[in-house]
Amino acid sequence: MQFSVGDKVVHPRYGPGAITRIERKELTDGVKCYYVIVMSNQGLTLQIPVGRADEVGLRLAMAQSRLPRVLVILQGRPHPLPQDHRERQERIGAQIRTGRVSLLARAVRDLTWHQKLAHLTKIDTDNLRQGRDLLAAEMALVSGDGVSDTVKLIEATIADALASSPH
Numbered sequence: 001m002q003f004s005v006g007d008k009v010v011h012p013r014y015g016p017g018a019i020t021r022i023e024r025k026e027l028t029d030g031v032k033c034y035y036v037i038v039m040s041n042q043g044l045t046l047q048i049p050v051g052r053a054d055e056v057g058l059r060l061a062m063a064q065s066r067l068p069r070v071l072v073i074l075q076g077r078p079h080p081l082p083q084d085h086r087e088r089q090e091r092i093g094a095q096i097r098t099g100r101v102s103l104l105a106r107a108v109r110d111l112t113w114h115q116k117l118a119h120l121t122k123i124d125t126d127n128l129r130q131g132r133d134l135l136a137a138e139m140a141l142v143s144g145d146g147v148s149d150t151v152k153l154i155e156a157t158i159a160d161a162l163a164s165s166p167h
Contacts, residue, residue, distance in 0.1 A: 012099025
């Protein structure tokens with residue numbers, strides 16, 4: 001996929017940012033072009049080779065119109081997670097590594113519910129934080145809200161679902 005300057009994009013590991021320019025570099029093996037992506041939430045700038053953007057998993061940020069669907073996922077019934085911590089961490093970790101919004105929302109929802117029913121390991125807790133932070137950053141990017149406000153929205157949405165459920 002080709003991106004343009006100004007596009008809001010998501011890197012599966014580093015989260016959302018905006019392409020600020022496309023830079024040409026003369027290297028020993030020829031000229032290469034790079035997307036320069038400012039990840040303002042992290043104070044980070046990435047340079048992704050244009051020809052490797054698909055391989056890296058770079059994608060356009062979700063449309064603002066998808067925000068209500070993400071909230072519906074967060075409000076939904078959780079999928080039961082494996083009791084075996086290694087199996088659970090592998091499944092959730094794989095969902096988070098995709099960087100896909102729907103899978104991030106499911107991972108955050110399911111781990112939050114699991115936390116209410118059983119103990120989360122340190123890795124589970126780290127996965128929950130990472131998934132929530134990536135999800136909140138992308139939602140904030142497309143909504144124009146602050147990341148901390150978006151984290152509060154995510155947590156409140158799941159808390160409401162937990163409160164209204166007969167477990």
